[in-house]
Amino acid sequence: MNKGARRSGFVTVLGMSSAGKSTLLNTLLEQKVAITTSKKQSTRTPMRAIYTCPRGQIVFIDTPGFFKPKDRLEEYMLNSMINSISMADVILFVVDITAPSEAIPKEFMDMVIKAPQPKILVLSKTDRKHEFKIGDNMQLLSISTYFEQTIPLSAVSRLNTERLIDVLFGYLPEGPMLYPEDEVTDANSRFIVTEIVREAVFDITHEEVPYSVAVYCEELTERESGAFYISCIIYVERDSQKGIIIGQNGLTIKKIGVRSREIIEKALEIKSHLDLKVKVAEKWRRDDRFLKMFGYHAAPEKRKK
Structure with missing residues (x-):
């Protein structure tokens, strides 16, 4: 050795x-x-x-x-x-x-x-x-x-x-680097965005809502100004949960957006505009169509060679 x-x-x-x-x-x-x-x-x-x-x-x-x-x-x-x-x-x-x-x-x-x-x-x-x-x-x-x-x-x-x-x-076995030396995760930008938004929902709502929340990033594009436009949909299972996330006069979703954008910009090293929407998808956790859309369907991963 x-x-x-x-x-x-x-x-x-x-x-x-x-x-x-x-x-x-x-x-x-x-x-x-x-x-x-x-x-x-x-x-x-x-x-x-x-x-x-x-x-x-x-x-x-x-x-x-x-x-x-x-x-x-x-x-x-x-x-x-x-x-x-x-x-x-x-x-x-x-x-x-x-x-x-x-x-x-x-x-x-x-x-x-x-x-x-x-x-x-x-x-x-x-x-x-x-x-x-x-x-x-x-x-x-x-x-x-x-x-x-x-x-x-x-x-x-x-x-x-x-x-x-x-x-x-x-x-660990002897061998070369498996990823470029400057990478800290192999997750793509859209995945990182959805996880950050979901975490903000968890931290700000303080309800049982988080277990019924999924986030879908429908757009992440760079604009001429150099800033990124990001659009995400927060899915819940009931109308009452939608109301909790939006909050009175939209205050809760504004807090979620502000916190998410700050962390996204730091994590991805970008400037951004974050647009959040909330939709209801009843029993999405039991629906293969939604699970596939959210990425919870993937085939078994393979080791990077």
Whole structure:
């Protein structure tokens, strides 16, 4: 094994909803690449976040949290998470140490344990517990025996984030960069826009509405001035939800638009005009036509060669 050789590979990030997977990736890449909210199941489709340094390249695959599906959308989310396991060189399993010890279903744990790849256990949110010791939690101590290494970590204080990178490179194969060195995600601009708008809806409405929200980017074009015109439709399942998003005298959707535009311009490094509309599509989470339109239908991804 050549210690100085460049290493590159895929790391699939697994965990329950709200375990801190997306927050961890944003911290490791030192910029926002994945939406983060207090709502469960905010990540709906796997996204690749690309960490590049002189040692090589780690392509993180951020996945939806595990849960038992109740509709077609959730079936897609679960299947996309399972498919992401087969793409990995390394499995990174993130566990929230502040969650109840019984929060990880046995079927999910069995799925992770049976994966043939090297597995790293990350114990997240350690900043929320004073003097955390894994030996004080018998379930975590038992789980850790199935992993090559266990790393207590805090994305907020950056505790052990550099150590995690070092450990991951140690398990990746030797090989060239998989993506251009200046890329931090392989997501296209329209996907980034829809995720940013959806996150703003999550953060501003503070209702059950987010679970029924999907965003479709119908236009993203550069104008002669150099600014981009962006038009998005926010879909909900009921008229009452539409009213919540629009708000009294349109104030809520204006807030969503202002926040979204600020983040879009920073993420894409552009100037823009953002136009938002709200439409009702009853039971869209169970309708294959809408799922396809929103991109929740994709065939299994293939590894980039």
